[in-house]
Amino acid sequence: MLRYAGAAPNRIAALLFLLSHLLALTASLPSALGGSASPGDIFVTAEISANDWGIMQVDPVTGNRTIVSDNTHGAGASFTAPVGISITSTGALLVTDQGAPAVQPQPEGSFVQFPAVPTRVFLVDPTTGDRTVVSQDSLTATPPDPSYPAIGIGPPIGEPTVARQLGNVYLLPAEDGLLNNVRLMGINPQTGNRTLISGVGRGAGAFMTFPGGIAASGNTAIVADASKGLFAINLTTGDRAILSGAGQGAGAHFIGGWDVASSAGHLVVSGSTLNGDQSAFGIFEIDPLTGNRTVIADGTVGTGPWQQDVYTLAVESGGTILLVANGGTGFDGILTVDPATGNRAFLSDATHGGGASFMRVFDVAVAPLPGDANGDGIVNGQDFAQIASQWNRTGLFLVGDNNSDGIVNGQDMALVASNWLTVSANYAPAVSAPAVAVPEPSTFVLLLVTAQLSCALSMWRLRQSCAK
Ligand SMILES: [Ca+2]
Numbered sequence: 001m002l003r004y005a006g007a008a009p010n011r012i013a014a015l016l017f018l019l020s021h022l023l024a025l026t027a028s029l030p031s032a033l034g035g036s037a038s039p040g041d042i043f044v045t046a047e048i049s050a051n052d053w054g055i056m057q058v059d060p061v062t063g064n065r066t067i068v069s070d071n072t073h074g075a076g077a078s079f080t081a082p083v084g085i086s087i088t089s090t091g092a093l094l095v096t097d098q099g100a101p102a103v104q105p106q107p108e109g110s111f112v113q114f115p116a117v118p119t120r121v122f123l124v125d126p127t128t129g130d131r132t133v134v135s136q137d138s139l140t141a142t143p144p145d146p147s148y149p150a151i152g153i154g155p156p157i158g159e160p161t162v163a164r165q166l167g168n169v170y171l172l173p174a175e176d177g178l179l180n181n182v183r184l185m186g187i188n189p190q191t192g193n194r195t196l197i198s199g200v201g202r203g204a205g206a207f208m209t210f211p212g213g214i215a216a217s218g219n220t221a222i223v224a225d226a227s228k229g230l231f232a233i234n235l236t237t238g239d240r241a242i243l244s245g246a247g248q249g250a251g252a253h254f255i256g257g258w259d260v261a262s263s264a265g266h267l268v269v270s271g272s273t274l275n276g277d278q279s280a281f282g283i284f285e286i287d288p289l290t291g292n293r294t295v296i297a298d299g300t301v302g303t304g305p306w307q308q309d310v311y312t313l314a315v316e317s318g319g320t321i322l323l324v325a326n327g328g329t330g331f332d333g334i335l336t337v338d339p340a341t342g343n344r345a346f347l348s349d350a351t352h353g354g355g356a357s358f359m360r361v362f363d364v365a366v367a368p369l370p371g372d373a374n375g376d377g378i379v380n381g382q383d384f385a386q387i388a389s390q391w392n393r394t395g396l397f398l399v400g401d402n403n404s405d406g407i408v409n410g411q412d413m414a415l416v417a418s419n420w421l422t423v424s425a426n427y428a429p430a431v432s433a434p435a436v437a438v439p440e441p442s443t444f445v446l447l448l449v450t451a452q453l454s455c456a457l458s459m460w461r462l463r464q465s466c467a468k
């Protein structure tokens with residue numbers, strides 16, 4: 001068996017992957033994909049005006065707003081109550097819509113609540129605004145309402161929060177409005193079929209109560225729960241454990257989680273410090289292994305606007321936190337939060353940013369920059385070095401695990417190669433000019449070729465010397 005000492009095999013293996021993909025790219029440079037969000041693009045679900053809910057795009061620098069998809073933008077099935085939004089690996093917008101409940105009288109005189117518009121999961125083209133229903137509940141009307149045929153089979157979508165892609169499945173936390181049966185489901189993107197991953201009847205451990213945001217890495221989903229904190233859910237067994245909350249994890253007081261995102265190897269969480277008291281609210285940095293917490297921002301940490309009813313969040317390249325402020329007149333919009341100081345400023349609201357106006361924002365998503373292993377907003381040699389130094393390491397939310405499959409390997413390096421020198425939309429304002437110039441691509445490729453040839457020669461010699 002061929003063995004190397006020290007870090008050499010990491011760099012060699014990583015170099016070989018990067019080189020092979022870079023050489024392949026010279027034959028077919030990536031063309032602009034229609035209908036794909038660009039890295040750093042910000043999208044929100046919003047109540048745009050009375051009876052018009054939809055998707056808006058927010059410029060990460062100016063805060064200017066444009067309507068992407070609503071009653072008059074984009075084709076396809078109409079939104080009813082789009083709430084959660086995330087971005088798929090192909091740059092489409094993945095949106096959960098809670099439908100419209102209604103109370104219906106029954107023949108015997110009772111009243112039954114059922115959704116007049118079913119709950120749905122949409123894919124939305126960020127360029128055209130066109131909407132495609134991926135998965136849809138049927139209405140519990142008799143006879144069935146032909147205008148809302150079920151799409152996909154399996155457990156009902158119920159009351160979904162935000163769906164998130166992990167590999168080839170969409171993860172969807174939801175509760176059943178009638179049964180209060182909180183569960184985590186997986187959705188097949190091709191068929192819309194839903195399977196129970198964790199909940200009543202599958203997996204051991206405490207049940208979720210009020211699920212919100214979700215992050216995922218490897219074989220684990222982290223679900224924010226407004227009543228219990230953060231759940232860690234094994235995607236194979238369905239087992240649930242409270243990772244951080246009352247009695248779990250040390251550090252800052254933390255009871256309930258509203259939303260969660262991953263950033264540079266840790267979790268960024270919005271949540272409450274007193275059960276049921278949203279005024280006792282903060283942004284926390286939480287260790288995904290221990291559940292230990294520190295406060296990033298709250299009513300006393302950091303300066304700038306702060307008010308209760310701040311809910312969902314996302315993290316930009318460079319670590320800036322985007323926070324949805326949803327606190328009533330004069331406090332609706334998107335805040336930026338400096339992760340180092342906790343300082344806050346409005347990016348987009350009634351008086352910041354121009355363009356289309358909105359009434360309320362519900363959720364925010366930032367298009368990631370694939371291959372940006374160190375999260376600085378540009379894909380370059382530093383990302384190569386980051387991945388090489390972590391080569392074959394396994395774990396949760398690893399820096400360098402670009403595709404979130406729980407291991408740092410050639411697939412992550414391939415994303416570096418295919419996005420070489422791509423920058424995120426917020427790159428310039430968020431990162432100061434590098435002191436050392438980034439080498440031209442051709443120069444870097446030449447260096448890699450030289451290094452790779454050198455490695456190949458030494459490998460050949462080693463093989464020869466080892467061959468019997
Ligand atoms: Ca980078």
Ligand SMILES: [Ca+2]
Pocket residue numbers: 400401402403404405406407408409411412
């Ligand atoms: Ca990976």
